Amino acid sequence: TWMHRPEPDYSRLVWEEANRFRVHTSAYTDPTVFAAEMKHIFQKTWVYVGHESQIPESGNFITSYIGNQPVIVVRDEERQIHVLVNRCVHRGAVVCREGGGRASEFNCPYHGWVYGLDGKLLAVSERKDAGGYDDAFDAPEGLFKVPRVERYRGLIFASFNPAVQPLVPYLGRAKQFIDRKLNFSPEGEIVLSSKPFVVRYPGNWKFQAENIVDGYHFMHTHKGFVQLQMKYGDSTGDFGVHKGGTPKAMRALRFRGAAWRCENGHGLIEKPLGEVDSLFEGEFGDYQRALHDTYGEEEFSFMAGKLSGSIFPNLGLIHNQIRVWRPIAHNMTEVAVYPYELKGAPDAFNEGMLRSQERFYGPAGHGAADDVDIFIRNQQGLEASAVDWLILERGLSTDAPDAGSRDLRGGSTSEAPQRAIWSEWKRLMSAGADQKPSSCPSSTGAHDATQEGHH
Ligand code: FES
Ligand code: FE
Structure with a gap:
């Protein structure tokens, strides 16, 4: 840059100890933090x-x-x-x-x-x-x-950082997650054929990154939707809300599965379907049976279950949609939602998925409006700078490593995915500080130190 100024130590905005995980308010409200994010995150990693x-x-x-x-x-x-x-x-x-x-x-x-x-x-x-x-x-x-x-399976990523690590290792466990979503197409491909549904909200981009993998908020933020569905039902059975369902039964469904804190900032929620046999009856029976036979029972139960992911820093996959959030200012974000079609799936199946999205995520649905309202209120609340820290400790003491990986697995309403985002945020924001040597102990010097693992 044309002018050199020493940078503040942004790593201090994420306070992490064994039993403590807190984020400082200014990480969402300070325009200079936003400017630093553009430089140290969006110019450094895959987008x-x-x-x-x-x-x-x-x-x-x-x-x-x-x-x-x-x-x-x-x-x-x-x-x-x-x-x-x-x-x-x-x-x-x-x-x-x-x-x-x-x-x-x-x-x-x-x-x-x-x-x-x-x-x-x-x-x-x-x-x-x-x-x-x-x-x-x-x-x-x-x-x-x-x-x-x-590219990975049609998803195009770009990076301003010539030394960024290759995309597939960067995706880590999110690669398997993307596979599970896309393999629901008999041809293994999705098609984005429409212009997106776009929302702009006066709030920070990280609210959307965090919320798409927030298993904790659903019953509260979307209370109106839940109440209506318990009374009248949802023809798709989506969201685990069934007619005549009780709050207790819903809670049981909600706590199934796992939430992940993955390397490189990716957060995932996976809820495999407990019982798959009913999918092999009716109009889409043959289609789903063929997928089951191709991938096997266990893998199919993940594919047919609920999968949502926040792929650091700006991509989300949830339901049958690609969601992209674009940071505009510390308090302004644009979200584009692209419903996708599963190539080769029966038209009526794709149509059903689209209808169910409209009901929840569409412009006239409950979900998008509920969540955006919260993002706005979140930003408003954080303007109360008399309070310094936010708390992200749900599941902190019980999230455990998965054998053979450095990812942490928690209950499906754990704040593990949010901690993934902040851990990577902290790493990039501090590794990017110009004059500081790399603080990363696992750095091999093989490529840019800012791209090395952080555990
Ligand atoms: Fe002059 Fe583009 S700005 S031609
Ligand atoms: Fe929501």
Whole structure:
């Protein structure tokens, strides 16, 4: 940067001891913390930028963000995917203003400079007219190309950090989680075919990251939904709420399964289906039986159960949707919800999943409105700076390592997933502090120290 200022020690905002896990209010309310997050988190790690099904053909593009930096995700003539910073090299205007589409080149709206699908500057408009940009002009190459782009099963991630570790090890246990979701398609693929449903709320981005894996809030935040469902039922049986259900029975369902605190900031909740046989009857029996036979009983019970994940820092998968949150300011966030279709699944099955999403997550549903209302109230409450710390200790003493991994497994309403987010937040925010040597004891020096494990 043009000016060097020593950075505060952000690691002090997460207070972690054996029986204590607290986060300081200013991690949500301080604009300078937000600016540091853009630099130390969103420029350092993998960030989800889009899905391959949104750009199936050469020339297809979508616009997206890496933190607060606008990017274009585009498939070129050789079908290669590029992630380009959406900022004209001339005077900085956003080159592409569309959400997506098909193009053969990108034309800056300000003075008309032209870029190829790989970001290369192809033409400077009116270059020689009336003493314009002459031969001595040292023209830049083109749009800034984000150095690392990797995909996993259609999900496209990009990183500004050339030394970021490969995507699959970064995903860790979240890879298995993504597999379980996507394998419910007979072809192993999902399709995002619609424009997203977008909500903007005046609150911090981490509220959404935390909430998508918060097994603790459901009965309280969504009380109205729960009461209606207990009275009238839900034709899909989703959310474990059945007509005539009792609060006690619901609680039993709610506490099934596990919540995970995974490496690299990913938090997961998995609730395998206890009894799968009923799925093999009726209209979708053959379809689900075939999946069962392909993957086996145990794996199928996970696939058919409830799975939600917060993939650090900006991607969520829940129900049949991809959810992406975009930080705009410390107190402003945009959430885009893309319902996806399971490729090869019966149309009526995809339709049923869409209907059930509309009922809960859609613009007229309960869930989205309930949660957003809480995010707003959360930000409001945190403005009361007389109180310093927030508490994230549910399950702290009982979350246990899983054999063969460094991930921690807790009860399904444990705050383990939230601790995953904050642990990675702390690691990146402190590892990024310019002048500090790496505090990471497991660093091998093989690649960027900020990307090493943290336990
Ligand atoms: Fe793009 Fe001038 S800012 S052409
Ligand atoms: Fe919710």
